[in-house]
Amino acid sequence: MPANLTPQYRLAEQWYKQATTLPDKIDALRDMMAIIPKHKGTEHLRAGLRSRMSKHVHELENPKGSVGGGTQPFNIRKEGIGxxxxxxxxxxxxxxxxxxxxxxxxxxxxxxxxxxxxxxxxxxxxxxxxxxxxxxxxxxxxxxxxxxxxxxxxxxxxxxxxxxxxxxxxxxxxxxxxxxxxxxxxxxxxxxxxxxxxxxxxxxxxxxxxxxxxxxxxxxxxxxxxxxxxxxxxxxxxxxxxxxxxxxxxxxxxGRMRIYTRISTGNVDYQNPIVLEQGSTVSDAGERLHKKWKTGVKYASLWGSGKFDGQRVSREYVLSDGDIVELHS
Ligand SMILES: Nc1nc2c(ncn2[C@@H]2O[C@H](COP(=O)(O)OP(=O)(O)OP(=O)(O)O)[C@@H](O)[C@H]2O)c(=O)[nH]1
Ligand SMILES: [Mg+2]
CATH class of the missing domain: 3.40.50.300 (P-loop containing nucleotide triphosphate hydrolases)
Incomplete structure:
Protein backbone atom coordinates (compact mmCIF):
# COMPACT_ATOMS: atom_id res chain seq x y z
CA MET A 1 0.00 0.00 0.00
CA PRO A 2 1.49 3.41 -0.96
CA ALA A 3 2.39 5.78 1.87
CA ASN A 4 0.90 8.86 0.15
CA LEU A 5 2.98 11.32 2.15
CA THR A 6 1.80 14.93 2.14
CA PRO A 7 3.91 17.99 1.15
CA GLN A 8 3.80 19.13 4.83
CA TYR A 9 5.31 15.82 5.87
CA ARG A 10 8.05 16.14 3.23
CA LEU A 11 8.80 19.63 4.56
CA ALA A 12 9.12 18.39 8.15
CA GLU A 13 11.32 15.54 6.90
CA GLN A 14 13.57 18.03 5.16
CA TRP A 15 13.76 20.09 8.35
CA TYR A 16 14.73 16.91 10.23
CA LYS A 17 17.51 16.13 7.75
CA GLN A 18 18.89 19.64 8.02
CA ALA A 19 18.68 19.83 11.83
CA THR A 20 22.10 19.91 13.46
CA THR A 21 21.14 19.84 17.13
CA LEU A 22 19.23 17.16 19.04
CA PRO A 23 16.41 19.48 20.21
CA ASP A 24 15.85 20.52 16.57
CA LYS A 25 15.86 16.91 15.40
CA ILE A 26 13.36 16.01 18.13
CA ASP A 27 11.15 18.95 17.20
CA ALA A 28 11.15 17.97 13.53
CA LEU A 29 10.46 14.34 14.37
CA ARG A 30 7.58 15.38 16.61
CA ASP A 31 6.07 17.28 13.67
CA MET A 32 6.59 14.33 11.34
CA MET A 33 4.87 12.01 13.82
CA ALA A 34 1.95 14.41 14.20
CA ILE A 35 1.27 14.89 10.50
CA ILE A 36 2.17 11.56 8.96
CA PRO A 37 -0.97 9.95 7.44
CA LYS A 38 -2.11 7.17 9.75
CA HIS A 39 -2.95 4.12 7.65
CA LYS A 40 -1.57 0.66 6.89
CA GLY A 41 0.81 1.98 4.21
CA THR A 42 2.75 4.11 6.77
CA GLU A 43 2.90 1.55 9.57
CA HIS A 44 6.61 0.76 9.14
CA LEU A 45 7.50 4.38 8.64
CA ARG A 46 5.69 5.35 11.86
CA ALA A 47 7.45 2.60 13.81
CA GLY A 48 10.76 3.91 12.45
CA LEU A 49 9.94 7.46 13.57
CA ARG A 50 9.07 6.23 17.06
CA SER A 51 12.33 4.37 17.43
CA ARG A 52 14.34 7.32 16.09
CA MET A 53 12.57 9.55 18.61
CA SER A 54 13.44 7.35 21.56
CA LYS A 55 17.05 7.11 20.33
CA HIS A 56 17.36 10.92 20.16
CA VAL A 57 15.71 11.43 23.54
CA HIS A 58 18.14 8.91 25.02
CA GLU A 59 21.09 10.74 23.42
CA LEU A 60 19.82 14.01 24.82
CA GLU A 61 19.53 12.65 28.32
CA ASN A 62 22.87 10.87 28.16
CA PRO A 63 25.20 13.24 26.33
CA LYS A 64 28.32 11.67 24.83
CA GLY A 65 30.98 11.04 27.42
CA SER A 66 28.43 10.65 30.20
CA VAL A 67 29.00 6.94 30.35
CA GLY A 68 31.89 5.69 32.44
CA GLY A 69 32.29 8.40 35.05
CA GLY A 70 33.77 11.88 34.91
CA THR A 71 31.90 14.94 36.14
CA GLN A 72 28.61 15.65 34.45
CA PRO A 73 27.71 19.23 35.36
CA PHE A 74 24.42 19.08 33.44
CA ASN A 75 23.38 15.79 35.01
CA ILE A 76 22.19 16.95 38.40
CA ARG A 77 20.98 14.47 40.97
CA LYS A 78 17.74 15.62 42.58
CA GLU A 79 17.89 16.56 46.25
CA GLY A 80 15.39 17.99 48.69
CA ILE A 81 11.66 17.88 48.08
CA GLY A 82 11.79 19.08 44.47
CA GLY A 255 2.42 20.53 44.83
CA ARG A 256 3.85 18.83 47.91
CA MET A 257 2.51 18.54 51.43
CA ARG A 258 4.08 17.82 54.79
CA ILE A 259 2.62 15.22 57.10
CA TYR A 260 3.78 14.79 60.68
CA THR A 261 3.65 11.59 62.65
CA ARG A 262 2.56 11.38 66.23
CA ILE A 263 3.64 8.57 68.41
CA SER A 264 1.46 7.18 71.16
CA THR A 265 3.20 9.25 73.85
CA GLY A 266 1.70 12.28 72.07
CA ASN A 267 5.03 13.58 70.73
CA VAL A 268 5.09 14.94 67.19
CA ASP A 269 8.25 15.07 65.06
CA TYR A 270 7.97 18.49 63.43
CA GLN A 271 11.55 18.48 62.15
CA ASN A 272 11.21 15.52 59.80
CA PRO A 273 7.92 15.68 57.92
CA ILE A 274 6.88 12.99 55.48
CA VAL A 275 6.73 14.89 52.19
CA LEU A 276 4.08 13.62 49.77
CA GLU A 277 2.44 14.74 46.56
CA GLN A 278 -0.84 16.55 47.06
CA GLY A 279 -3.76 14.13 46.91
CA SER A 280 -1.88 11.44 48.87
CA THR A 281 -3.68 9.33 51.43
CA VAL A 282 -3.10 7.92 54.90
CA SER A 283 -1.81 4.66 53.40
CA ASP A 284 0.66 6.59 51.18
CA ALA A 285 2.02 8.20 54.35
CA GLY A 286 2.23 4.76 55.95
CA GLU A 287 4.06 3.33 52.94
CA ARG A 288 6.64 6.08 53.16
CA LEU A 289 7.47 4.96 56.68
CA HIS A 290 7.59 1.30 55.73
CA LYS A 291 6.53 -0.67 52.62
CA LYS A 292 4.39 -3.07 54.63
CA TRP A 293 2.40 -0.12 56.00
CA LYS A 294 0.81 0.55 52.58
CA THR A 295 -1.76 -2.10 53.33
CA GLY A 296 -0.81 -2.58 56.97
CA VAL A 297 -2.36 0.71 58.05
CA LYS A 298 -6.01 0.16 59.00
CA TYR A 299 -6.85 3.71 60.05
CA ALA A 300 -5.29 6.86 61.45
CA SER A 301 -6.11 9.33 64.17
CA LEU A 302 -5.86 12.78 62.66
CA TRP A 303 -5.12 16.29 63.89
CA GLY A 304 -5.62 19.06 61.31
CA SER A 305 -7.66 19.12 58.03
CA GLY A 306 -10.46 20.91 59.89
CA LYS A 307 -11.32 17.69 61.77
CA PHE A 308 -11.70 17.55 65.50
CA ASP A 309 -8.52 16.48 67.25
CA GLY A 310 -7.79 12.79 67.09
CA GLN A 311 -10.66 11.96 64.71
CA ARG A 312 -10.43 8.49 63.21
CA VAL A 313 -10.06 8.43 59.40
CA SER A 314 -9.75 5.52 56.97
CA ARG A 315 -6.55 4.64 55.14
CA GLU A 316 -8.04 6.08 51.90
CA TYR A 317 -8.45 9.48 53.54
CA VAL A 318 -6.79 12.28 51.51
CA LEU A 319 -4.41 14.31 53.68
CA SER A 320 -3.58 18.04 53.65
CA ASP A 321 -0.36 19.97 54.29
CA GLY A 322 0.35 20.15 58.00
CA ASP A 323 -1.82 17.19 59.05
CA ILE A 324 -0.63 15.13 61.99
CA VAL A 325 -1.37 11.42 61.88
CA GLU A 326 -1.09 8.59 64.34
CA LEU A 327 -1.12 5.39 62.31
CA HIS A 328 -2.82 2.22 63.53
CA SER A 329 -2.43 -1.27 62.10
N1 LIG B 1 20.25 46.43 40.24
C1 LIG B 1 20.25 45.10 40.29
N2 LIG B 1 21.20 44.41 39.60
C2 LIG B 1 21.16 43.07 39.66
C3 LIG B 1 20.18 42.36 40.40
N3 LIG B 1 20.38 41.03 40.22
C4 LIG B 1 21.46 40.92 39.41
N4 LIG B 1 21.94 42.14 39.07
C5 LIG B 1 23.08 42.44 38.20
O1 LIG B 1 22.80 41.97 36.88
C6 LIG B 1 23.99 41.50 36.26
C7 LIG B 1 23.80 40.09 35.75
O2 LIG B 1 23.64 39.22 36.84
P1 LIG B 1 23.89 37.64 36.71
O3 LIG B 1 23.36 37.03 37.96
O4 LIG B 1 25.28 37.35 36.35
O5 LIG B 1 22.93 37.33 35.48
P2 LIG B 1 22.65 35.90 34.79
O6 LIG B 1 21.21 35.87 34.44
O7 LIG B 1 23.14 34.81 35.67
O8 LIG B 1 23.51 36.02 33.47
P3 LIG B 1 24.17 34.84 32.56
O9 LIG B 1 24.93 33.93 33.48
O10 LIG B 1 25.07 35.59 31.64
O11 LIG B 1 23.05 34.17 31.86
C8 LIG B 1 25.10 41.63 37.32
O12 LIG B 1 25.80 42.83 37.10
C9 LIG B 1 24.34 41.68 38.63
O13 LIG B 1 25.03 42.34 39.65
C10 LIG B 1 19.20 43.13 41.14
O14 LIG B 1 18.32 42.62 41.81
N5 LIG B 1 19.30 44.49 41.03
MG1 LIG C 1 24.64 33.47 35.42
Whole structure:
Protein backbone atom coordinates (compact mmCIF):
# COMPACT_ATOMS: atom_id res chain seq x y z
CA MET A 1 0.00 0.00 0.00
CA PRO A 2 1.49 3.41 -0.96
CA ALA A 3 2.39 5.78 1.87
CA ASN A 4 0.90 8.86 0.15
CA LEU A 5 2.98 11.32 2.15
CA THR A 6 1.80 14.93 2.14
CA PRO A 7 3.91 17.99 1.15
CA GLN A 8 3.80 19.13 4.83
CA TYR A 9 5.31 15.82 5.87
CA ARG A 10 8.05 16.14 3.23
CA LEU A 11 8.80 19.63 4.56
CA ALA A 12 9.12 18.39 8.15
CA GLU A 13 11.32 15.54 6.90
CA GLN A 14 13.57 18.03 5.16
CA TRP A 15 13.76 20.09 8.35
CA TYR A 16 14.73 16.91 10.23
CA LYS A 17 17.51 16.13 7.75
CA GLN A 18 18.89 19.64 8.02
CA ALA A 19 18.68 19.83 11.83
CA THR A 20 22.10 19.91 13.46
CA THR A 21 21.14 19.84 17.13
CA LEU A 22 19.23 17.16 19.04
CA PRO A 23 16.41 19.48 20.21
CA ASP A 24 15.85 20.52 16.57
CA LYS A 25 15.86 16.91 15.40
CA ILE A 26 13.36 16.01 18.13
CA ASP A 27 11.15 18.95 17.20
CA ALA A 28 11.15 17.97 13.53
CA LEU A 29 10.46 14.34 14.37
CA ARG A 30 7.58 15.38 16.61
CA ASP A 31 6.07 17.28 13.67
CA MET A 32 6.59 14.33 11.34
CA MET A 33 4.87 12.01 13.82
CA ALA A 34 1.95 14.41 14.20
CA ILE A 35 1.27 14.89 10.50
CA ILE A 36 2.17 11.56 8.96
CA PRO A 37 -0.97 9.95 7.44
CA LYS A 38 -2.11 7.17 9.75
CA HIS A 39 -2.95 4.12 7.65
CA LYS A 40 -1.57 0.66 6.89
CA GLY A 41 0.81 1.98 4.21
CA THR A 42 2.75 4.11 6.77
CA GLU A 43 2.90 1.55 9.57
CA HIS A 44 6.61 0.76 9.14
CA LEU A 45 7.50 4.38 8.64
CA ARG A 46 5.69 5.35 11.86
CA ALA A 47 7.45 2.60 13.81
CA GLY A 48 10.76 3.91 12.45
CA LEU A 49 9.94 7.46 13.57
CA ARG A 50 9.07 6.23 17.06
CA SER A 51 12.33 4.37 17.43
CA ARG A 52 14.34 7.32 16.09
CA MET A 53 12.57 9.55 18.61
CA SER A 54 13.44 7.35 21.56
CA LYS A 55 17.05 7.11 20.33
CA HIS A 56 17.36 10.92 20.16
CA VAL A 57 15.71 11.43 23.54
CA HIS A 58 18.14 8.91 25.02
CA GLU A 59 21.09 10.74 23.42
CA LEU A 60 19.82 14.01 24.82
CA GLU A 61 19.53 12.65 28.32
CA ASN A 62 22.87 10.87 28.16
CA PRO A 63 25.20 13.24 26.33
CA LYS A 64 28.32 11.67 24.83
CA GLY A 65 30.98 11.04 27.42
CA SER A 66 28.43 10.65 30.20
CA VAL A 67 29.00 6.94 30.35
CA GLY A 68 31.89 5.69 32.44
CA GLY A 69 32.29 8.40 35.05
CA GLY A 70 33.77 11.88 34.91
CA THR A 71 31.90 14.94 36.14
CA GLN A 72 28.61 15.65 34.45
CA PRO A 73 27.71 19.23 35.36
CA PHE A 74 24.42 19.08 33.44
CA ASN A 75 23.38 15.79 35.01
CA ILE A 76 22.19 16.95 38.40
CA ARG A 77 20.98 14.47 40.97
CA LYS A 78 17.74 15.62 42.58
CA GLU A 79 17.89 16.56 46.25
CA GLY A 80 15.39 17.99 48.69
CA ILE A 81 11.66 17.88 48.08
CA GLY A 82 11.79 19.08 44.47
CA UNK A 83 13.91 20.71 41.80
CA UNK A 84 13.19 24.16 40.34
CA UNK A 85 15.21 25.66 37.52
CA UNK A 86 15.87 29.37 36.89
CA UNK A 87 15.28 30.12 33.23
CA UNK A 88 16.08 33.49 31.75
CA UNK A 89 17.88 35.42 29.10
CA UNK A 90 21.50 36.39 29.71
CA UNK A 91 22.12 39.03 32.38
CA UNK A 92 18.64 38.86 33.93
CA UNK A 93 20.19 38.06 37.31
CA UNK A 94 19.71 34.27 37.63
CA UNK A 95 23.06 33.65 39.31
CA UNK A 96 22.69 36.64 41.63
CA UNK A 97 19.27 35.26 42.63
CA UNK A 98 20.68 31.80 43.24
CA UNK A 99 23.30 33.33 45.51
CA UNK A 100 20.81 35.49 47.38
CA UNK A 101 18.35 32.62 47.86
CA UNK A 102 20.70 29.79 48.70
CA UNK A 103 23.93 31.39 49.92
CA UNK A 104 25.94 29.97 47.01
CA UNK A 105 28.94 31.83 45.60
CA UNK A 106 28.05 31.53 41.89
CA UNK A 107 29.89 33.86 39.53
CA UNK A 108 27.92 37.00 38.60
CA UNK A 109 28.86 39.39 35.80
CA UNK A 110 27.57 42.45 34.03
CA UNK A 111 28.01 40.77 30.66
CA UNK A 112 26.30 37.99 28.72
CA UNK A 113 26.89 34.28 29.27
CA UNK A 114 28.73 34.55 32.59
CA UNK A 115 27.32 31.16 33.53
CA UNK A 116 28.48 28.33 31.29
CA UNK A 117 27.88 25.33 33.51
CA UNK A 118 24.95 25.06 35.96
CA UNK A 119 25.16 26.28 39.55
CA UNK A 120 23.15 24.40 42.16
CA UNK A 121 21.91 25.45 45.60
CA UNK A 122 19.25 24.61 48.16
CA UNK A 123 16.51 26.97 49.39
CA UNK A 124 15.35 26.41 52.93
CA UNK A 125 11.57 26.84 53.24
CA UNK A 126 10.46 26.33 56.83
CA UNK A 127 11.38 22.70 57.55
CA UNK A 128 12.03 21.54 53.95
CA UNK A 129 14.67 22.20 51.31
CA UNK A 130 14.11 22.81 47.61
CA UNK A 131 16.84 22.40 45.01
CA UNK A 132 17.46 25.42 42.80
CA UNK A 133 19.43 25.26 39.56
CA UNK A 134 20.94 28.17 37.64
CA UNK A 135 21.88 26.90 34.17
CA UNK A 136 23.44 28.94 31.36
CA UNK A 137 20.94 31.23 29.67
CA UNK A 138 18.73 29.74 26.97
CA UNK A 139 20.46 31.65 24.17
CA UNK A 140 24.00 30.48 25.01
CA UNK A 141 24.74 28.51 21.82
CA UNK A 142 27.35 26.10 23.25
CA UNK A 143 25.04 24.50 25.83
CA UNK A 144 21.57 24.57 24.24
CA UNK A 145 21.28 20.80 24.06
CA UNK A 146 22.48 20.17 27.60
CA UNK A 147 20.23 22.90 29.02
CA UNK A 148 17.29 21.36 27.20
CA UNK A 149 18.00 17.97 28.80
CA UNK A 150 18.46 19.55 32.21
CA UNK A 151 15.22 21.53 32.21
CA UNK A 152 13.19 18.56 30.97
CA UNK A 153 14.14 16.82 34.22
CA UNK A 154 13.27 19.74 36.49
CA UNK A 155 10.01 19.76 38.42
CA UNK A 156 9.14 23.44 37.93
CA UNK A 157 10.32 26.45 35.91
CA UNK A 158 11.12 29.88 37.33
CA UNK A 159 11.34 32.50 34.61
CA UNK A 160 13.70 35.33 35.56
CA UNK A 161 13.01 38.58 33.74
CA UNK A 162 14.84 41.88 34.08
CA UNK A 163 12.86 45.00 35.08
CA UNK A 164 15.50 47.30 33.58
CA UNK A 165 14.45 46.11 30.12
CA UNK A 166 11.15 45.10 28.50
CA UNK A 167 10.30 42.31 30.96
CA UNK A 168 7.03 41.44 29.21
CA UNK A 169 8.86 40.87 25.95
CA UNK A 170 11.43 38.74 27.79
CA UNK A 171 8.68 36.56 29.28
CA UNK A 172 7.07 36.24 25.84
CA UNK A 173 10.41 35.30 24.31
CA UNK A 174 11.03 32.66 26.98
CA UNK A 175 7.61 31.13 26.33
CA UNK A 176 8.24 31.16 22.58
CA UNK A 177 11.71 29.57 22.83
CA UNK A 178 10.48 26.87 25.21
CA UNK A 179 7.45 26.18 23.03
CA UNK A 180 9.70 25.53 20.06
CA UNK A 181 11.47 23.00 22.27
CA UNK A 182 8.08 21.33 22.73
CA UNK A 183 7.32 22.60 26.26
CA UNK A 184 3.87 23.57 27.43
CA UNK A 185 2.87 25.36 30.66
CA UNK A 186 0.18 25.08 33.29
CA UNK A 187 -1.77 28.31 33.66
CA UNK A 188 -2.65 29.52 37.18
CA UNK A 189 -6.15 28.07 37.16
CA UNK A 190 -5.27 24.73 35.51
CA UNK A 191 -5.25 21.50 37.47
CA UNK A 192 -1.93 19.64 37.33
CA UNK A 193 -2.11 16.18 35.82
CA UNK A 194 0.40 13.38 36.05
CA UNK A 195 0.98 12.86 32.34
CA UNK A 196 3.78 14.41 30.40
CA UNK A 197 5.72 15.74 33.40
CA UNK A 198 8.79 16.25 31.26
CA UNK A 199 7.21 18.63 28.78
CA UNK A 200 4.38 20.31 30.69
CA UNK A 201 5.62 22.47 33.55
CA UNK A 202 4.42 24.73 36.33
CA UNK A 203 5.88 28.21 35.83
CA UNK A 204 6.40 31.19 38.09
CA UNK A 205 8.03 34.50 37.17
CA UNK A 206 10.57 36.44 39.20
CA UNK A 207 10.71 40.03 37.99
CA UNK A 208 14.20 40.92 39.10
CA UNK A 209 16.07 44.24 39.63
CA UNK A 210 13.00 45.83 41.29
CA UNK A 211 15.42 48.35 42.83
CA UNK A 212 16.10 49.91 39.41
CA UNK A 213 14.70 53.19 38.18
CA UNK A 214 11.50 52.84 36.15
CA UNK A 215 10.94 49.26 37.33
CA UNK A 216 7.38 50.00 38.52
CA UNK A 217 6.16 50.86 35.02
CA UNK A 218 7.73 47.73 33.53
CA UNK A 219 6.27 45.64 36.37
CA UNK A 220 2.75 46.99 35.78
CA UNK A 221 2.89 45.97 32.15
CA UNK A 222 4.21 42.53 33.03
CA UNK A 223 1.44 42.08 35.58
CA UNK A 224 -1.20 43.05 33.03
CA UNK A 225 0.16 40.58 30.47
CA UNK A 226 1.12 37.63 32.65
CA UNK A 227 -0.58 38.13 36.04
CA UNK A 228 -3.45 35.82 35.24
CA UNK A 229 -1.24 33.14 33.64
CA UNK A 230 1.57 32.56 36.15
CA UNK A 231 2.37 33.58 39.75
CA UNK A 232 4.57 36.70 39.68
CA UNK A 233 6.94 38.07 42.29
CA UNK A 234 9.06 41.24 42.33
CA UNK A 235 12.61 40.64 43.54
CA UNK A 236 15.74 42.61 44.15
CA UNK A 237 19.04 41.04 45.02
CA UNK A 238 20.29 44.46 46.10
CA UNK A 239 17.69 45.34 48.74
CA UNK A 240 16.19 41.86 49.29
CA UNK A 241 12.66 42.65 48.09
CA UNK A 242 10.56 39.51 47.57
CA UNK A 243 13.31 37.03 48.39
CA UNK A 244 11.59 35.80 51.56
CA UNK A 245 8.51 34.80 49.54
CA UNK A 246 10.25 32.69 46.92
CA UNK A 247 10.43 29.51 49.06
CA UNK A 248 6.70 29.55 49.76
CA UNK A 249 5.88 30.15 46.09
CA UNK A 250 8.07 27.23 44.99
CA UNK A 251 6.69 24.94 47.67
CA UNK A 252 3.16 25.68 46.46
CA UNK A 253 4.12 25.07 42.85
CA UNK A 254 5.79 21.78 43.59
CA GLY A 255 2.42 20.53 44.83
CA ARG A 256 3.85 18.83 47.91
CA MET A 257 2.51 18.54 51.43
CA ARG A 258 4.08 17.82 54.79
CA ILE A 259 2.62 15.22 57.10
CA TYR A 260 3.78 14.79 60.68
CA THR A 261 3.65 11.59 62.65
CA ARG A 262 2.56 11.38 66.23
CA ILE A 263 3.64 8.57 68.41
CA SER A 264 1.46 7.18 71.16
CA THR A 265 3.20 9.25 73.85
CA GLY A 266 1.70 12.28 72.07
CA ASN A 267 5.03 13.58 70.73
CA VAL A 268 5.09 14.94 67.19
CA ASP A 269 8.25 15.07 65.06
CA TYR A 270 7.97 18.49 63.43
CA GLN A 271 11.55 18.48 62.15
CA ASN A 272 11.21 15.52 59.80
CA PRO A 273 7.92 15.68 57.92
CA ILE A 274 6.88 12.99 55.48
CA VAL A 275 6.73 14.89 52.19
CA LEU A 276 4.08 13.62 49.77
CA GLU A 277 2.44 14.74 46.56
CA GLN A 278 -0.84 16.55 47.06
CA GLY A 279 -3.76 14.13 46.91
CA SER A 280 -1.88 11.44 48.87
CA THR A 281 -3.68 9.33 51.43
CA VAL A 282 -3.10 7.92 54.90
CA SER A 283 -1.81 4.66 53.40
CA ASP A 284 0.66 6.59 51.18
CA ALA A 285 2.02 8.20 54.35
CA GLY A 286 2.23 4.76 55.95
CA GLU A 287 4.06 3.33 52.94
CA ARG A 288 6.64 6.08 53.16
CA LEU A 289 7.47 4.96 56.68
CA HIS A 290 7.59 1.30 55.73
CA LYS A 291 6.53 -0.67 52.62
CA LYS A 292 4.39 -3.07 54.63
CA TRP A 293 2.40 -0.12 56.00
CA LYS A 294 0.81 0.55 52.58
CA THR A 295 -1.76 -2.10 53.33
CA GLY A 296 -0.81 -2.58 56.97
CA VAL A 297 -2.36 0.71 58.05
CA LYS A 298 -6.01 0.16 59.00
CA TYR A 299 -6.85 3.71 60.05
CA ALA A 300 -5.29 6.86 61.45
CA SER A 301 -6.11 9.33 64.17
CA LEU A 302 -5.86 12.78 62.66
CA TRP A 303 -5.12 16.29 63.89
CA GLY A 304 -5.62 19.06 61.31
CA SER A 305 -7.66 19.12 58.03
CA GLY A 306 -10.46 20.91 59.89
CA LYS A 307 -11.32 17.69 61.77
CA PHE A 308 -11.70 17.55 65.50
CA ASP A 309 -8.52 16.48 67.25
CA GLY A 310 -7.79 12.79 67.09
CA GLN A 311 -10.66 11.96 64.71
CA ARG A 312 -10.43 8.49 63.21
CA VAL A 313 -10.06 8.43 59.40
CA SER A 314 -9.75 5.52 56.97
CA ARG A 315 -6.55 4.64 55.14
CA GLU A 316 -8.04 6.08 51.90
CA TYR A 317 -8.45 9.48 53.54
CA VAL A 318 -6.79 12.28 51.51
CA LEU A 319 -4.41 14.31 53.68
CA SER A 320 -3.58 18.04 53.65
CA ASP A 321 -0.36 19.97 54.29
CA GLY A 322 0.35 20.15 58.00
CA ASP A 323 -1.82 17.19 59.05
CA ILE A 324 -0.63 15.13 61.99
CA VAL A 325 -1.37 11.42 61.88
CA GLU A 326 -1.09 8.59 64.34
CA LEU A 327 -1.12 5.39 62.31
CA HIS A 328 -2.82 2.22 63.53
CA SER A 329 -2.43 -1.27 62.10
N1 LIG B 1 20.25 46.43 40.24
C1 LIG B 1 20.25 45.10 40.29
N2 LIG B 1 21.20 44.41 39.60
C2 LIG B 1 21.16 43.07 39.66
C3 LIG B 1 20.18 42.36 40.40
N3 LIG B 1 20.38 41.03 40.22
C4 LIG B 1 21.46 40.92 39.41
N4 LIG B 1 21.94 42.14 39.07
C5 LIG B 1 23.08 42.44 38.20
O1 LIG B 1 22.80 41.97 36.88
C6 LIG B 1 23.99 41.50 36.26
C7 LIG B 1 23.80 40.09 35.75
O2 LIG B 1 23.64 39.22 36.84
P1 LIG B 1 23.89 37.64 36.71
O3 LIG B 1 23.36 37.03 37.96
O4 LIG B 1 25.28 37.35 36.35
O5 LIG B 1 22.93 37.33 35.48
P2 LIG B 1 22.65 35.90 34.79
O6 LIG B 1 21.21 35.87 34.44
O7 LIG B 1 23.14 34.81 35.67
O8 LIG B 1 23.51 36.02 33.47
P3 LIG B 1 24.17 34.84 32.56
O9 LIG B 1 24.93 33.93 33.48
O10 LIG B 1 25.07 35.59 31.64
O11 LIG B 1 23.05 34.17 31.86
C8 LIG B 1 25.10 41.63 37.32
O12 LIG B 1 25.80 42.83 37.10
C9 LIG B 1 24.34 41.68 38.63
O13 LIG B 1 25.03 42.34 39.65
C10 LIG B 1 19.20 43.13 41.14
O14 LIG B 1 18.32 42.62 41.81
N5 LIG B 1 19.30 44.49 41.03
MG1 LIG C 1 24.64 33.47 35.42
Missing amino acids: QSVLIGLANSGKSELLNALTGMPAKVGDYQFTTQIPNVGMIQFENVRIQLIDPPSLEFPDTKTQVYGLIRNADTFIFVVDLTTDATKQAEDLCAILETYGFDFYECSQAVTDDNKRLKKMVSILANKWDSEGAAVVWNQLERSFGSRFPLLRTSCLDGTGLDNVGQMLFKQL
